[in-house]
Amino acid sequence: GSQNSLIQNEKMWKLMQSYIKNDKETIQQSIVNHVEYTLAKTRFDFSIFHAYQAISHSVRDRLIEAFNDTAQYFTHHDCKRVYYLSIEFLMGRYLQNALINLELEDNYKEAVLELGYNLESVYEQEVDPALGNGGLGRLAACFLDSMATLNLPAWGYGIRYSYGIFRQLIKDGYQYEVPDYWLDNGNPWEIERLDVNYPIRFYGYVRKIHENGKEKSIWEGGELVLARAYDNPIPGYDTYNTINLRLWRSLPAREFDFNSFNQGDYFKALEEREKAEYITSVLYPNDSNYSGKELRLKQQYLLVCATIQDVIRRFKKKKRDWKELPEKIAVQLNDTHPAMAIVELLRVLIDHEGIEIEFAWELVYKSFSYTNHTILPEALEKWGIDLLGNLLPRHLEIVYIINFIFLEKVSKKFPNDHHRLSSLSIIEESNPKKIRMANLSIIGSHAVNGVAEIHSKLLTTTLFKDFYELRPKKFQNKTNGVTPRRWIRCCNVQLAQLYTEQLGGDTWVTDLTQVRCLENMVEDPDFQNNWQRIKRQNKEQLKWWVKENCQIDINIDSLFDVQVKRLHEYKRQFMNILYVIHRYLSIKKTPADQRHAKFLPRTIMFGGKAAPGYINAKRIIKLICSVADKVNTDSEIGDLMKIVYLPNYNVSNAQIIIPATELSQHISTAGLEASGTSNMKFVMNGSLIIGTMDGANVEIAEEVGKENMFIFGALVDEIEGLRNHMRNTEPSQYFPPELNEVLQKIDEGFFGAVDELRELINTIRNRNDYYLLGADFKSYLEAQKKVDECYKNKSLWTKMSIRNAIRSSKFSSDRTIQQYADEIWGVKAFQIPNPSQNAR
Numbered sequence: 001g002s003q004n005s006l007i008q009n010e011k012m013w014k015l016m017q018s019y020i021k022n023d024k025e026t027i028q029q030s031i032v033n034h035v036e037y038t039l040a041k042t043r044f045d046f047s048i049f050h051a052y053q054a055i056s057h058s059v060r061d062r063l064i065e066a067f068n069d070t071a072q073y074f075t076h077h078d079c080k081r082v083y084y085l086s087i088e089f090l091m092g093r094y095l096q097n098a099l100i101n102l103e104l105e106d107n108y109k110e111a112v113l114e115l116g117y118n119l120e121s122v123y124e125q126e127v128d129p130a131l132g133n134g135g136l137g138r139l140a141a142c143f144l145d146s147m148a149t150l151n152l153p154a155w156g157y158g159i160r161y162s163y164g165i166f167r168q169l170i171k172d173g174y175q176y177e178v179p180d181y182w183l184d185n186g187n188p189w190e191i192e193r194l195d196v197n198y199p200i201r202f203y204g205y206v207r208k209i210h211e212n213g214k215e216k217s218i219w220e221g222g223e224l225v226l227a228r229a230y231d232n233p234i235p236g237y238d239t240y241n242t243i244n245l246r247l248w249r250s251l252p253a254r255e256f257d258f259n260s261f262n263q264g265d266y267f268k269a270l271e272e273r274e275k276a277e278y279i280t281s282v283l284y285p286n287d288s289n290y291s292g293k294e295l296r297l298k299q300q301y302l303l304v305c306a307t308i309q310d311v312i313r314r315f316k317k318k319k320r321d322w323k324e325l326p327e328k329i330a331v332q333l334n335d336t337h338p339a340m341a342i343v344e345l346l347r348v349l350i351d352h353e354g355i356e357i358e359f360a361w362e363l364v365y366k367s368f369s370y371t372n373h374t375i376l377p378e379a380l381e382k383w384g385i386d387l388l389g390n391l392l393p394r395h396l397e398i399v400y401i402i403n404f405i406f407l408e409k410v411s412k413k414f415p416n417d418h419h420r421l422s423s424l425s426i427i428e429e430s431n432p433k434k435i436r437m438a439n440l441s442i443i444g445s446h447a448v449n450g451v452a453e454i455h456s457k458l459l460t461t462t463l464f465k466d467f468y469e470l471r472p473k474k475f476q477n478k479t480n481g482v483t484p485r486r487w488i489r490c491c492n493v494q495l496a497q498l499y500t501e502q503l504g505g506d507t508w509v510t511d512l513t514q515v516r517c518l519e520n521m522v523e524d525p526d527f528q529n530n531w532q533r534i535k536r537q538n539k540e541q542l543k544w545w546v547k548e549n550c551q552i553d554i555n556i557d558s559l560f561d562v563q564v565k566r567l568h569e570y571k572r573q574f575m576n577i578l579y580v581i582h583r584y585l586s587i588k589k590t591p592a593d594q595r596h597a598k599f600l601p602r603t604i605m606f607g608g609k610a611a612p613g614y615i616n617a618k619r620i621i622k623l624i625c626s627v628a629d630k631v632n633t634d635s636e637i638g639d640l641m642k643i644v645y646l647p648n649y650n651v652s653n654a655q656i657i658i659p660a661t662e663l664s665q666h667i668s669t670a671g672l673e674a675s676g677t678s679n680m681k682f683v684m685n686g687s688l689i690i691g692t693m694d695g696a697n698v699e700i701a702e703e704v705g706k707e708n709m710f711i712f713g714a715l716v717d718e719i720e721g722l723r724n725h726m727r728n729t730e731p732s733q734y735f736p737p738e739l740n741e742v743l744q745k746i747d748e749g750f751f752g753a754v755d756e757l758r759e760l761i762n763t764i765r766n767r768n769d770y771y772l773l774g775a776d777f778k779s780y781l782e783a784q785k786k787v788d789e790c791y792k793n794k795s796l797w798t799k800m801s802i803r804n805a806i807r808s809s810k811f812s813s814d815r816t817i818q819q820y821a822d823e824i825w826g827v828k829a830f831q832i833p834n835p836s837q838n839a840r
């Protein structure tokens with residue numbers, strides 16, 4: 001029926017019905033074909049890099065079949081779609097993940113081996129696409145994997161930056177940033193859509209005309225660029241469904257400026273056109289810090305404007321009433337970065353479609369929902385009205401209209417409450433005035449959520465308290481999750497094998513609650529041995545990586561203690577290294593012949609990028625590296641202690657680091673880490689956590705039991721009191737003596753770099769220890785002591801490790817996404833039948 005109507009050409013339809021087979025010979029044939037016809041290389045001479053390219057193209061062919069079928073199936077069933085809008089998608093490498101989700105890894109391994117290559121080495125050839133900063137971007141990537149796996153009719157929308165997050169080099173203890181031009185060798189995982197281009201306008205003016213007694217607004221003039229679609233297929237696991245991540249790239253608009261061309265300034269005119277490409281060039285490298293640059297606003301608007309055009313085009317494919325819009329689309333805003341989409345959709349509905357504003361507004365807020373990822377004030381987006389009104393003049397007008405209608409309703413409910421009105425207003429009445437993107441997002445959404453219980457609670461009691469009092473039902477919690485495909489099945493193949501053997505199948509990969517059944521194995525000595533063996537092999541692999549990348553030999557029998565995450569004062573890497581110094585000094589004070597009895601060998605590893613302009617974060621890197629230099633070359637210490645700075649922490653390194661970790665640190669000041677997601681990955685891989693009662697740590701403790709973690713530090717309700725105490729007390733008075741001693745050593749120049757390290761320690765002296773290192777240091781010491789005691793008892797540690805992993809199922813992003821689908825989006829699964837012609 002309707003499939004035939006989509007494809008008129010009978011012959012072509014028949015040909016397209018024949019799916020590629022997946023037996024070894026067919027796979028080999030398709031690889032070799034790509035060597036010859038795609039790469040134009042001779043079959044008898046191709047390098048491992050060519051092998052990677054050819055293999056990727058052959059996998060891509062298979063992805064595309066499923067991808068096309070999925071899109072058609074969703075259209076055919078006219079299902080409600082969810083659009084996940086994010087300024088970042090931190091995808092990591094594709095090849096292994098695609099093969100595992102297609103359940104083709106074994107077939108390819110064999111096929112490739114016979115062609116002379118080891119598939120694992122082929123994986124290493126791929127660049128790591130890093131179009132994101134940290135947690136927020138990686139969450140978007142995990143969500144895509146879960147949406148595909150749960151068969152949801154979902155689309156991701158983002159930006160195809162030419163430069164991802166910078167590559168970090170560490171030289172002499174300093175961070176250097178190298179541009180990441182990741183498209184250098186092409187990208188086999190994307191499909192450039194030459195025919196999907198949307199015009200995007202910037203600047204210009206708004207002209208008012210009168211038609212049938214009504215005022216109409218026309219936004220014109222300014223500059224036009226094009227946004228072109230690049231599609232990235234996202235395969236689900238154990239399903240044929242393959243969804244789309246559509247990324248936009250900016251290009252010069254086709255209609256060029258005849259005037260300047262005619263005036264003979266040919267090169268000047270070309271130069272102007274070239275500038276259009278600059279918009280999507282580079283990802284802003286700030287994590288949790290708002291920069292306020294015009295180019296960033298251009299990026300945001302390009303994403304939003306192209307996406308809304310695409311969404312509306314798809315909605316209009318069928319003839320229907322506009323009132324159906326919220327029944328057919330759900331748009332999720334990953335933080336406020338794409339929040340202009342609210343204004344853009346409203347603009348299109350009223351200015352282009354001629355819909356009455358009150359009705360249009362209802363359609364808009366019923367379609368949108370917003371996720372908040374931080375309560376840090378410096379991360380909240382506020383655009384100056386001059387900048388915004390200049391770039392997007394019509395949008396500024398519409399923001400004022402939305403705000404007026406909204407405040408009017410508020411003042412009916414709360415007459416004369418000016419304080420309330422000014423805190424709820426989209427406009428901050430500062431000089432110059434600013435647009436608060438969070439307020440716009442809340443007002444323009446039917447649901448607002450935080451990313452862990454404690455964070456969602458804080459939103460309703462502090463940051464968004466007044467909004468909560470207005471519309472309590474709007475506020476929800478959706479505790480984050482991570483995908484068990486990449487974070488267990490791909491990165492810890494041996495653990496995955498153990499699970500599959502023990503559970504008699506691999507359905508745990510899509511239903512992680514099954515691993516809870518292994519509770520009865522915790523006391524089993526064979527199981528414990530297997531567990532230890534797997535951890536040790538993962539440690540060997542990391543040891544090799546550290547040797548290769550840091551030229552440091554680490555002790556395989558030492559406790560692998562890891563803190564990897566973006567550098568930030570609130571995450572307190574500083575507190576970690578201060579403890580490390582204390583440990584070092586304690587060893588030195590102990591008589592040489594007693595040291596091995598008193599101290600357990602530890603390898604303390606740090607990793608993470610500092611935003612290029614974040615001076616204190618860079619000083620913390622310098623301190624870590626200076627301490628590492630001193631300790632690692634101290635012959636008295638030997639292999640009792642090694643400190644490593646793991647350079648260029650990214651998704652592919654994380655896949656090696658996390659499975660090898662025994663203790664991971666999640667030690668933010670209570671209330672400041674919205675959720676954290678690496679904590680979940682570490683727990684799933686059998687690492688124990690030393691951490692504060694913050695973000696998702698709180699829920700991890702509920703699941704795995706506090707007795708299986710090392711929890712310390714002030715609780716969130718104690719923070720305000722402690723800050724007051726800190727501001728009113730001489731630091732040397734309330735800092736524990738161990739901390740004072742460490743600070744004094746740094747001050748004396750014991751670790752060199754004395755000027756900048758003094759600057760760093762002054763950030764916690766002088767009664768300005770905002771992140772409360774001084775307040776938490778003592779209980780951190782005690783928690784570290786417990787770590788040592790537990791690690792001494794190998795079997796106790798192993799049991800704790802097993803319990804962490806098998807009780808972590810809540811933190812699968814499948815659970816998270818199912819909750820979004822049921823409680824916010826109202827979308828249902830549509831699974832395509834697996835085509836019978838296919839060997840899969």
Ligand code: NBY
Binds near residue numbers: 135286288289290695
């Ligand atoms: O989002 C992180 C939170 O810090 C973390 O606790 C949470 O688990 C994770 C996922 O929900 N936030 C985050 O990664 N934020 C950013 O990357 C980010 C990037 C850019 C800007 C702000 C925040 N910016 O304003 O440009």
